Every structure is written in structure tokens, then in C-alpha cells.
Amino acid sequence: MEHELRLGQELFRVATEERGNRVKVTVGDETYEVDLQNISENCLSLLIDGVAYTAYVAREGNKRFVQIGEEQYLFEEPEEEVSGAIGGAVGQLAETEIGPPMPGKVVKLLVKEGQKVAIGQGLVIVEAMKMEHEIRSTLEATVKKVNFSSGDLVNLGDVIIELEPAEKS
């Protein structure tokens, strides 16, 4: 079986060939003979050249979590379909679209529609897990639209504020 696994910016190709508890795994140019025991849904015991590795694993959607020793890895399988012109996962907003870094509540809007904002200027304060986070502008821009009010609950991917970048003079 062929797998494509992404770790941050790096892409790895892994091939597996199972023969009972023995698995031949090819990672790039390296080939490993692995003695595999599925201890549970979340625990694999691997013997590679007589060295024992216990891997704790979990999967959710296209994410694969692995921990060996103190090291934790989050691999992602590339998405099957390309989501059109917008591209990227949910929550990936353009620089002109201001959204929360995690689900939370809009505490205070610091700008109004039509207002000019500078780089680093606070736009909105969002609260999650009892801590406030101020979201600042990374652009010199004008506030085109404000889509939420104080007290509104917001999710990842929601656009609280839309900015219109300032024209370069």
C-alpha cells in the first residue's frame, strides 16, 4: 500500500507490504523489516532490527497522530479533492479576512466599517477559555465590512472583519 504523509511542509511517501505480523515498510530510500503487534487501536508495538518501539497512535479525518518516546508527530494525508479557487482547509482565511484563532466569543470590536487601520492596530478582541486575544491587522487597510457584534459566538473559518487593502501610493 502507498501512503502520502505530510509533516508541516515536508511530504513523505511510505509503502507498506504486509505478510502477517511482518511488514516491509519503505520510507523514501530506506526499507524497514518491521515485526508488528497491534496492542490496541491506539498502541502499536514495533520491533525493528530487534529494537523495540512503542507507538501511540490515533487518527481523525485525514490526521494521523503518532507518539514515540517523548516525540509527537501530526501527519496529514493530502486532501483527496482540491476545494476550488479558495483552496486550503477551513479556517485558512486570506490576510484581508479577520477571523478567530479558535472558537470563542467576540468581546469587543475595536474598529468600525469605513475606518482606516494601520499595521499592528487592534481590530477585535476574542475570548476563549477565559483568556482574551486581541487580533491585530497585518495590513494597512480600510475596514470594508464587520460581520459580527460583541457577544456573538464565532467559529474557526468565520470572518469577523473584512479589510480592503490600502492602495500603494
Next chain:
Amino acid sequence: MFKKILVANRGEISVRVIKACRDLGIPTVAVYSEADRSALHVQQADEAVCIGPASPLESYLSIDNLISRAKERGCDAIHPGYGFLAENPEFAKRCEKEGIVFIGPRGETIQLLGNKIESRILMKKAAVPIIPGMEATSEDMPGFKKAAREIGYPVLIKASLGGGGKAMKVIEDEKDLESAIESSKREALSAFADDTLYLEKFLDKPRHIEFQILADNDGNTIHLFERECSIQRRHQKIIEETPSTALNTELRKKMGEDAVRVAEAAGYSNAGTVEFLLDHEGNYYFLEVNTRVQVEHPVTELTTGVDLVKAQIRIASGEKLWIKPEDLRQQGHAIECRIYAEDPENGFLPSAGKILFMREPFGPGIRNDSGIYSGFAVPVYYDPILSKLLVWAGDRNEAIKRMEIALSDYIVLGIKTNIAFLRDIIVHPEFVSGKTYTSFLDDHFSAYQTDSDKRKFLSQALVAASLIPSRKAVSNAVGRKEESITPWQTLGSWRVG
């Protein structure tokens, strides 16, 4: 002793209190918000009742709801845990009025000490050294500005009813004061239901040293030595230990005596913590009294052998203090790491979501105080603390080594946690050498990234990732096995009664 105790909290501290109640043979009632039906504390208690919607103001902070549930379930005492209403004098007074014992100090004591401004005036009278700061709060911005100028920048904004770093901010320059005060007021209101703030002088490179005290209802007071809690991020403690590397026998004795004097001056009863800042010349300043069980109380339990939560309950039930100071010793060394649902590599953003899998470390000298389990969805509404990992060992070096390994063995998959960050702190040479100041994280970990060059197990992790069994395959295999073996076969010969 009490007939039944309502635990007015959630998460790991509720579980901790329930365990103490079990030890004492007292049934418990857990409370939960609509977002917490699946929380661990609900599963651990004998009874559990819903106290309202997810928003803390309508549930865990609702005095009316808590009192009426306590009465409905026939509880004669309430343990408030830490946070939420634990240091709210109105709650303690209401309990007293309703004939329910509040497991903590008297309402008037909480009011006096909970008001950091009044308590400071009291300590000044009792000749306990205090930090230069504002002894009167201000209603308006010009008042705050004037006070800040008098103290001199940098100043620290604190919530009068505060704790846990909530609403606390360091201000270097007057231009940032106004927005910081507004923000702190909102945070204080949502965390403590009161937005009174005060300012104090911000000291450079102090250590945070606190003393655990126990006092019975007749005012017999002892201290159970210190805890050092200097490793803090945004004034939130994350690693605590005892004994402190900064105290010698003489200084420990002097600070301990002052801590007892503080408690006596306030007419204190039950468990409490007297916090000090200690500078590098051995000068210390009274900071505040926390009138509740501390998050980090277990390090004291591990080194003294005293169960502080059980002690709280026994004292509240009217028992006279049974521990004599001369019988107390600090044995070995204990360290606590607080496990938070947050992403250290991404500005410590809280990380709510489902824990797909977790496994706690175990072994000699390891203790987990936890509020989570595999499959638990961490809600977005509350403090991101998940659990506390504690180790005990014969000395500090052994304890550090044990903690390093325990953190490596702590597996939480599915949400981001600070476990790797804690481990990097524990092994840092300055931490190992005991040079711990409240500025430690700013000095050594200001822009934290895990070192990807140090990845040892990448190939093995890729192998494992490609071999993760599909859910179906495993559950089929295991399921068949389990079906074929019934308890009747595995139990062998046994008898009822």
C-alpha cells in the same frame, strides 16, 4: 462529620475533592453545566446535578443554583475547590446563612483577605513587609493613571478578587494603561464576577514563595513549609516545587513564622496560602493570602504526608488541629507540572477539542491529578487546565529526572498540550541549577519552538503512521475475543458472600 458534600467546581479539582471525601466515607454530589455532562468529575461522584448552561456565570458561578441544589440533595457542606466561587465571600456568607458549612475560611475572613487592598493595610499593621503599591483602588482612569505614576512604571494590574493570573497585566508605559485596564476589567468580571482592580509595583527577578497554612476554628495555626512557584507564564504558575532552592533553614523559619502571623492577624481558619515575593537579597514581601486550596497543594502533601483536602474537611467539621509543628518534616522533593490544553508553538492559544487517546505516566513516585480521559472533548468555556502531573523523589535532581521521564510517558493525542514545553523547561540547565525567577520563561523561552533537528524517531513515526489499524479491523479482532470469554469463564471458582 458531614453527611454529604456538594463539590461546587469542575475538572481535576472536583475529582481531587471527591477522592478525599471517599477516603473519609462521605458521599458526594457533583455539579455540572450543560457543557460538562461527560466530564470526569460527574462520573466520579455518587450523585450529579446540572446547574445551568455552559456559560460559567449561569452555572458554576451561580450562587442561587448551587445553594438550591445542595439543599435538594441534602448536603450539609459545600467544597468550593479553587477558582469560580472559592474566594467569593458572598458565597461563603450565603452558605453560613442557609445552614450549610462552607469548607474554607469564614465569609468575613475571605472578604478581608480576598480584598487585596484591605489585606495589605492589615499586613502593614501586623508589621509584615508589603510591596509598594496602591492601597486604595480607583473608580476611574485618571485615578489609575495618578496611582501608576506615584508607584512608578512598570506596574502590575491585578484583580482585587483575583488569582490564577486572570486579568493580570504588566504595564511598562502609561500609553498602554487605559486599554489594559479595560481588558482586565472584562476578564475580572467574567472570571470573578467583580471588576475591581488595583496596581502594584512590578519587582524585577523575584521568586514566588508561598507558605501553606492550616488553622482550626479556634485559631490554632501551623504552617506546612513553602512551595516555590516561580515558573509562571503571564502570571499563571505552571511548575511548582518544594522545598525551594532559595531558602535556608533560618529564612524558612522566619518566613513561616510571618505566614502564621498573617493568618492569625486575619483570624484565619481552614487551609490557606500566604504568598510572598522573595528578592535575591533575601528580602521578602507579602503578596496576598489565597483563602482556598491551591492548585499546587499536592507538592506539600507529597513532602509532608498531610492530605490537605481531607484536613480542610475535618477542620470545617469542627475538629481541633491534630498536627503539631514539631512533628512536621519536609521529606524529599516534589515537583508539579500543570498540563494545559494550549499550543506553546502558536502563542499558547487554548486548544479545545476531543482527546482521541491519552495515557498517563505511572510508576514509583508519580501522581496524576486529572480531569480528563480518552474520548473526552475539552470544552471551550473554561480554564484550559487538564491535569497535574506530580513526582516525588529523595532529592531535587532525582525528582527532575523522574519528571522528565514522566512527561515523556504522558501521551495526549488529538489536542495540543504544553507537555513538550514543560519537559524542555524541566531539563533546562538554569532550571536544573535552581535559578528560578518569575521572569524565567521570558528570559529563556520567549519564542518557543520545539527543535525539529532533534527528532530521533521520525522514520519510526512514519512507519507507525502508515500502519495505524483501521478502527474496524481492531474492534472486530478484539470484539470476537471478548465475546467468546465470559466473566463466568475468567473468574474461575468463586463464592458469593
